[in-house]
Every structure is written in C-alpha cells, then in structure tokens.
Amino acid sequence: MQDTLNTFQKIASELLEDESQNPVADFIPSDELYQQLDLSLQKEAIPQETFEKALKELVFKTPRTATRAFFNQLFGGRNEKAVLGELLAVLLNNSMYTYKAAGPQIGVEKVILRNVCDLLGWNENADGTFAPGGSMTNYMAMVMARDAVDSAAPYQGVQQKMTVYTSTESHYSIPKNAAFCGIGRDQVRYVPTNDFGQMNAEALKAMITEDVAKGFTPIMVNATAGTTVLGAFDPIEPLRAICDAHQMWLHVDGAYCGSVLFSEAYKHLIKGASTVDSFSFNAHKMIGTPLSCSIIVAKDKKHLYNSFSNDASYLYQTDHDEFNLGKTSLQCGRRNDALKFWTLWKRVGTNGLQEIVDHQFALADVAREYIRSNDDYTLYSYDESISVCFNYKDIPARDLCTALYEQEELLVGYGSFRKEEFIRLVTINAQNNQEDILQFFKVLENFVETHEHLLVQRVNQ
Numbered sequence: 001m002q003d004t005l006n007t008f009q010k011i012a013s014e015l016l017e018d019e020s021q022n023p024v025a026d027f028i029p030s031d032e033l034y035q036q037l038d039l040s041l042q043k044e045a046i047p048q049e050t051f052e053k054a055l056k057e058l059v060f061k062t063p064r065t066a067t068r069a070f071f072n073q074l075f076g077g078r079n080e081k082a083v084l085g086e087l088l089a090v091l092l093n094n095s096m097y098t099y100k101a102a103g104p105q106i107g108v109e110k111v112i113l114r115n116v117c118d119l120l121g122w123n124e125n126a127d128g129t130f131a132p133g134g135s136m137t138n139y140m141a142m143v144m145a146r147d148a149v150d151s152a153a154p155y156q157g158v159q160q161k162m163t164v165y166t167s168t169e170s171h172y173s174i175p176k177n178a179a180f181c182g183i184g185r186d187q188v189r190y191v192p193t194n195d196f197g198q199m200n201a202e203a204l205k206a207m208i209t210e211d212v213a214k215g216f217t218p219i220m221v222n223a224t225a226g227t228t229v230l231g232a233f234d235p236i237e238p239l240r241a242i243c244d245a246h247q248m249w250l251h252v253d254g255a256y257c258g259s260v261l262f263s264e265a266y267k268h269l270i271k272g273a274s275t276v277d278s279f280s281f282n283a284h285k286m287i288g289t290p291l292s293c294s295i296i297v298a299k300d301k302k303h304l305y306n307s308f309s310n311d312a313s314y315l316y317q318t319d320h321d322e323f324n325l326g327k328t329s330l331q332c333g334r335r336n337d338a339l340k341f342w343t344l345w346k347r348v349g350t351n352g353l354q355e356i357v358d359h360q361f362a363l364a365d366v367a368r369e370y371i372r373s374n375d376d377y378t379l380y381s382y383d384e385s386i387s388v389c390f391n392y393k394d395i396p397a398r399d400l401c402t403a404l405y406e407q408e409e410l411l412v413g414y415g416s417f418r419k420e421e422f423i424r425l426v427t428i429n430a431q432n433n434q435e436d437i438l439q440f441f442k443v444l445e446n447f448v449e450t451h452e453h454l455l456v457q458r459v460n461q
C-alpha cells in the first residue's frame with residue numbers, strides 16, 4: 001500500500017503543479033476519445049511503468065473542476081480540509097448501515113445531522129440522512145410525502161391520483177422522481193414563476209383547487225432554494241400556509257443554495273425553513289466538499305423510519321436503531337459521505353462555513369458590478385444569487401460558451417429563462433478571489449476580440 005500511496009502522491013503533485021499553469025485541460029472531442037487516449041482493457045497484466053503512464057495521461061486530460069477557469073457547474077474548487085476527510089473515508093472503507101461496521105463514523109454522521117437540525121431550529125424529533133446526491137434526497141422527500149398522505153401506499157401501491165407541485169424553474173429530478181414513486185410524470189404540476197424566477201404562490205393555490213375539484217389528491221409542494229438557472233429562492237412562508245390548508249408535505253430542494261442556512265447574512269433567503277417537513281442540500285455544491293455529499297433532514301423522523309426501514313435480521317444484529325443508520329437510508333451499503341464534511345466543519349467551525357457561503361455571494365456581487373458598469377454586457381439575473389447570467393455584445397451564449405471550451409480558455413455554461421438565453425457564471429468556487437472573477441471577464445473579452453471570425457462563422461451556420 002505504501003508504494004501505491006507514493007504513486008498517488010506523485011501523480012497528485014504533478015497534477016496540482018500543471019493545473020496552476022494550465023487551468024483548462026486539453027480538449028478532446030468525444031468522437032476522438034478512444035484514438036487520443038488508450039482506455040482499452042486487455043487480458044494480460046501490464047507493467048507498472050506502462051500503467052502509471054496511462055493513468056497519468058488520463059488524469060491530465062480530465063476536465064479540471066478545481067481551477068479558476070471552471071465555472072460550468074454548480075460545484076467547483078477543491079477544499080483541502082474536506083478532501084482530507086474524503087481520502088481517509090476511502091482508505092477506511094466503512095459502510096454506514098450499522099454501528100458494528102462503521103463505529104465512530106456513525107457518530108460523525110449523526111453529529112452533522114444534529115447540527116443541521118439545530119440550525120433549522122428543530123428538536124430531537126428531527127433527524128436525517130445522507131444520500132448520493134440532490135436527485136436522491138429529493139426522491140426521499142417525495143416518498144415520505146406520499147407515505148405520509150397514504151400509509152398504505154408502500155404496501156398496496158399507489159391507489160389514488162396524487163399530484164405534486166414544483167415551479168417551472170425547478171430541477172428535472174422532480175418529474176423523474178414522480179415516475180419512480182408511482183405518482184407519474186403527468187401528475188407533476190409546474191407552477192409559473194414571477195419575473196425573478198420564484199414560484200407564484202397564488203398560481204399554486206389555484207392549481208391545487210382545480211386538481212382537488214377534479215378528484216386528485218395533492219400531496220406535496222417542492223420549493224427550490226436556488227433554482228438551477230437563476231439561483232432564485234421560492235418564498236417558503238406562503239407555500240407553508242397553502243400546504244397547511246391541504247395537509248400537504250412541504251419540501252425544500254436546497255441542493256444548490258440550501259447552504260445559506262449556514263450564513264447569518266443570507267439565511268433570510270430561506271425564511272420559514274423551520275416550518276417545512278423536509279429540507280435537503282448538497283454540501284458538494286456551496287460548501288465545496290468533494291462529490292457527493294447530499295443531506296436530507298425531516299422535521300419528524302418517524303417519516304424516515306416509516307418510508308425507509310425494513311427489518312433485516314442478517315444485518316441489524318447489535319445496537320439500537322438510532323446507531324444503525326441503515327434504518328433510515330435509501331441504500332443498504334452506503335459510503336461514508338459524512339467524514340469530508342466533518343473534517344471541514346470541525347476545522348473551520350460554523351463561522352468558517354458561513355465565510356465560504358458569504359464569499360460566494362461577494363464574488364457574485366463583483367461579477368454583477370462589472371457587468372452593470374460595462375455597456376457591452378446585458379445582465380439577466382438578480383442580486384442575492386450566485387448565478388450571474390449575462391450576454392456579451394449580443395453574441396449567442398451557446399456559441400461563445402462552446403468556443404471557449406473547445407479553445408481551452410474557460411469552462412462556463414449557458415441557460416435560459418423565458419425567452420432569453422444567456423451565459424451563466426456560477427461563483428461557487430470559494431477558493432476564487434475578486435481578481436479571478438475579473439480575470440474571467442478579461443479572458444472572455446480577449447477571446448472574443450481575437451476569435452471574432454470564429455464566432456461570426458458559428459452565428460452564420
């Protein structure tokens with residue numbers, strides 16, 4: 001194992017060194033991948049040297065998500081305190097279903113969940129779990145909502161025509177999950193938003209009333225904290241009142257920006273979160289842990305047990321349910337996603353997590369200010385969002401983003417809201433500073449100046 005660790009250390013050091021010089025990896029068109037890289041598997045073993053060479057080549061050609069040129073996704077950067085925990089979790093290789101198999105790592109997970117519940121103002125009745133991503137935590141919320149309304153559903157299957165409500169700007173996992181839950185994609189109602197991309201509560205109310213009149217059973221409203229494109233926050237308080245009136249479950253999908261929970265300055269964006277039935281967020285997005293680290297907490301833990309526990313005498317042989325986390329999780333074998341969050345939180349404190357979140361908003365302010373003070377740009381997103389959406393010199397966003405990627409300058413994506421398509425700059429990498437954001441615009445502007453022929457060509461195509 002020591003040799004292997006040395007190999008790791010060597011490749012990792014070389015990668016870090018190269019990243020600092022070349023923040024964007026070489027672009028390999030997908031149709032040339034197998035010609036450019038030897039990914040083949042063969043019958044015979046290969047010499048260590050050949051193996052290391054192939055491995056290094058693969059690592060070096062892989063998109064670099066931790067650098068100051070990566071703004072493409074709702075994650076980015078490399079938080080070393082969290083990476084340390086993740087590397088150790090891999091070495092330890094526990095499975096989180098029982099205390100017997102994971103020991104104190106169970107405590108690590110429970111302490112995080114307890115602290116998250118405390119931040120929401122929830123008592124000992126609340127609990128939660130980790131799942132492999134926001135799509136999965138949203139899925140768990142929908143299962144709990146379904147079973148809360150109809151306790152026979154997990155046994156007899158869904159008998160009623162149930163409906164769920166989510167905004168037109170919400171994540172695509174909601175219809176997928178409705179399919180998985182037996183509710184059906186066609187029973188997902190997309191509630192229109194206001195000009196800021198937030199769910200329109202009045203429209204929601206009317207849609208529910210109409211569905212009830214048609215004989216549907218409305219079971220859940222999904223409120224988004226940080227929509228995928230604009231980074232908008234649905235207003236929780238009016239949604240709570242509507243859910244109360246119809247005995248519906250209220251879930252907050254905070255995969256993207258639910259971590260504002262850690263910030264005194266920005267938690268007003270999820271005002272009312274203490275009143276929801278379940279709340280999920282991805283620590284691998286705003287908090288910056290490695291993928292994946294997604295948490296869901298439920299205000300009343302009985303729903304977690306009702307929907308996710310199954311007796312298994314071959315597994316649960318010792319200790320209380322409370323320390324056998326398999327009783328409330330989606331999976332059986334489950335990797336330790338908690339340790340990376342714990343190493344970070346332990347080291348920097350809750351105040352340190354707040355600084356991470358606040359810094360991302362400060363970087364977004366820098367970007368918006370730059371855009372507003374420069375006539376070549378048009379801004380489409382709003383304050384208090386870390387998604388900064390804009391266009392430059394009326395160049396079609398998708399052309400510019402694709403050219404920047406293929407020419408190995410920047411990785412940034414585009415999105416749309418209503419009729420406009422625009423570049424979406426996500427300031428989620430907390431290792432970036434103000435200069436890195438200004439540098440982003442500089443690189444973009446220089447690129448346009450020197451590649452005008454290329455961009456014009458694309459537009460004409």
Ligand SMILES: *Cc1c(COP(=O)(O)O)cnc(C)c1O
Nearest residue numbers: 133134135171226228253255256
């Ligand atoms: C990213 C995201 C998800 C999905 O999370 P994964 O971890 O990618 O599965 C769900 N909802 C929102 C709002 C997101 O931004």
